[in-house]
Structure formats: structure tokens, C-alpha cells
Amino acid sequence: MSDDGNETTSPPFSRLAVALISVIGLLLVAGLLALGTWQIKRLSWKLDLIARVEERVGAAPVPPPSRIDWANVGAARDEYRRVQARGRFLHDRETLIHAATELGAGYWVMTPLALDDGTTVLVNRGFVPTERRAPATRSQGRISSETEVTGLMRMDEPKGSLLRSNKPQEERWYSRDVGAIAAARGLSNVAPFFIDADATPNPGGLPVGGLTRVVFSNNHLVYAITWYCLAAMTAAMLIVFWRSKARAGRGAP
Known part of the structure; x- marks a missing residue:
């Protein structure tokens, strides 16, 4: 209440503040979508890795790489x-x-x-x-x-x-x-x-062999869904904010 008994309201957001909040919100949505998409790509890579490793583990044994091939040894080609x-x-x-x-x-x-x-x-x-x-x-x-x-x-x-x-x-x-x-x-x-x-x-x-753990964590789909949900929630909040500012601009009750 003001000194003369009339109700007062908070000053509306300035255009600069609205623009700044909008930019930050859009960047956040874009970042969350990018993280979700990255996790989808990681999921594809992980599934391919698991398939390759399972094929290697179940294959007939071959001689290990010879000395002339040691420089080419790497996880992508040779692990497991x-x-x-x-x-x-x-x-x-x-x-x-x-x-x-x-x-x-x-x-x-x-x-x-x-x-x-x-x-x-x-x-x-x-x-x-x-x-x-x-x-x-x-x-x-x-x-x-x-x-x-x-x-x-x-x-x-x-x-x-x-x-x-x-x-x-x-x-x-x-x-x-x-x-x-x-x-x-x-x-x-x-x-x-x-x-x-x-x-x-x-x-x-002894020793007891055959204890190699060929296990890969694969939570990429869960992570992707989480990032996409957060992006959707952020977008929804941003839309609500824009609508409230639009109503305020029209003088809506």
C-alpha cells in the first residue's frame, strides 16, 4: 500500500531484462538439447563397442600381434x-x-x-x-x-x-x-x-584365471532422456514467462 492508501504494483520488467532472460533461457535449452544428443551418440558408440567385444570374446583364439605390429596395438582394435x-x-x-x-x-x-x-x-x-x-x-x-x-x-x-x-x-x-x-x-x-x-x-x-570382468556401464539412454526432459521443462518455463509478459504488456488482469 502507498501512503495515500492506493495499492501499488512492482515495476514491470524492462525490455532489456526480458531480452536477457530470453537469451539465457534459449541458450540453456540449446545446451541441454546438445547434451542429450551427445548422449545418444555415446549410446550408439557404446552399443557398437559392446557388440565388438562380445564378438571378440567368443571368437576362436588367434596369435597375439607380432613385434612388427606392436606400434598399431590399441584398445579400439585389440582390447579383449x-x-x-x-x-x-x-x-x-x-x-x-x-x-x-x-x-x-x-x-x-x-x-x-x-x-x-x-x-x-x-x-x-x-x-x-x-x-x-x-x-x-x-x-x-x-x-x-x-x-x-x-x-x-x-x-x-x-x-x-x-x-x-x-x-x-x-x-x-x-x-x-x-x-x-x-x-x-x-x-x-x-x-x-x-x-x-x-x-x-x-x-x-592357483592362480585362478578366467576372472576378467567384461562389463560396460551403459546409462547413456537414461542420461539422454534426462537432458531432453530438462530442455523441455526449461522451454515450457520460458514460454510461460513470455506469455505473462505479453499479458502484462496488453494490460490484461
């Missing part, structure tokens, strides 16, 4: 490819990587496999529980003769895990960093990938 290699394990140079699996906490046993062509490929032979980390507690699992390994090609995991860095000087390993492991063990001509061994039983039952 089923391969088979033959050679001799260098058990005295194995490396234990901290692991948390469906069998509990323990270690991955990464063992170099010396191939006939003079190259070496690291093999994740599988899981051992913490109380069996010492080689002497699982000596039966050490294969001394030439052997054949079948498993999935995996890419190098440099610099440690997301939360913890490898500390080679302290023998604390949290990721399968091929280059760092090769350097720490004095290995040369090492392939820039490693092999996750399949579930073929090892003598004595």
Missing part, C-alpha cells in the same frame, strides 16, 4: 581380443598386483612369458588370495615346461590405479603397468599389452 601364445614362464620375475575380485582380496599374478621369437608378453595368470602371495605357498602352480596360454588381450595400465600410484621400489603395484613392470624386472622386447589368462586350471589350483 582372444589370443593364444606359446612359451616358457619366467616365474622368478613374477609381479603381484593388488586385486579385489569376486573371490575376495588378494593379488593378480603377472608372469612374463618368453616366446620363441625372442619377445616377451606379460600374462596375468590369475588371482591368489593374500595368504598365498608367497611363491613357496603355491609352488605346484609354477609351470616349468613350455606351455600354451589362451586368454584375452588387455591394454597397458600405466601410472597406477585411479586412487593409488604404483611404487615399484617398494614392490607395491596397483595396476598392470607393462612398461614399469618390464623395467623393474629387467625385461626387454616386451609387448605393449598383456594377456588375461582364461579359466584353464593351473596345477594346484
Whole structure:
């Protein structure tokens, strides 16, 4: 109420304010639509990736890439490819990587496999529980003769895990960093990938192979729907705002 008893109203939005709110609203709608469309593209990429990986995992094993092809090795072409290699394990140079699996906490046993062509490929032979980390507690699992390994090609995991860095000087390993492991063990001509061994039983039952998790999160459709809904809500609010300003401009009650 004013001093003379007459009711007063708030001053209307200026044209500049209306224009500014409109621009911000339109930009927000455009941004949300772009995010939704990006998630749709990510969905298409993820479905294609899943299809390719499923095909690779179920395919017959092939030899791993030779040394002349190492420069071309990459996740898009080779991740989870089923391969088979033959050679001799260098058990005295194995490396234990901290692991948390469906069998509990323990270690991955990464063992170099010396191939006939003079190259070496690291093999994740599988899981051992913490109380069996010492080689002497699982000596039966050490294969001394030439052997054949079948498993999935995996890419190098440099610099440690997301939360913890490898500390080679302290023998604390949290990721399968091929280059760092090769350097720490004095290995040369090492392939820039490693092999996750399949579930073929090892003598004595350890290590336990075949625990590779081939799982991909795929929430892109949910994200896309969320962004599109937010865009629709923002557009609706903007339309309501425009209509209210139009009525105010016409003097509508």
C-alpha cells in the first residue's frame, strides 16, 4: 500500500531484462538439447563397442600381434581380443598386483612369458588370495615346461590405479603397468599389452584365471532422456514467462 492508501504494483520488467532472460533461457535449452544428443551418440558408440567385444570374446583364439605390429596395438582394435601364445614362464620375475575380485582380496599374478621369437608378453595368470602371495605357498602352480596360454588381450595400465600410484621400489603395484613392470624386472622386447589368462586350471589350483570382468556401464539412454526432459521443462518455463509478459504488456488482469 502507498501512503495515500492506493495499492501499488512492482515495476514491470524492462525490455532489456526480458531480452536477457530470453537469451539465457534459449541458450540453456540449446545446451541441454546438445547434451542429450551427445548422449545418444555415446549410446550408439557404446552399443557398437559392446557388440565388438562380445564378438571378440567368443571368437576362436588367434596369435597375439607380432613385434612388427606392436606400434598399431590399441584398445579400439585389440582390447579383449582372444589370443593364444606359446612359451616358457619366467616365474622368478613374477609381479603381484593388488586385486579385489569376486573371490575376495588378494593379488593378480603377472608372469612374463618368453616366446620363441625372442619377445616377451606379460600374462596375468590369475588371482591368489593374500595368504598365498608367497611363491613357496603355491609352488605346484609354477609351470616349468613350455606351455600354451589362451586368454584375452588387455591394454597397458600405466601410472597406477585411479586412487593409488604404483611404487615399484617398494614392490607395491596397483595396476598392470607393462612398461614399469618390464623395467623393474629387467625385461626387454616386451609387448605393449598383456594377456588375461582364461579359466584353464593351473596345477594346484592357483592362480585362478578366467576372472576378467567384461562389463560396460551403459546409462547413456537414461542420461539422454534426462537432458531432453530438462530442455523441455526449461522451454515450457520460458514460454510461460513470455506469455505473462505479453499479458502484462496488453494490460490484461
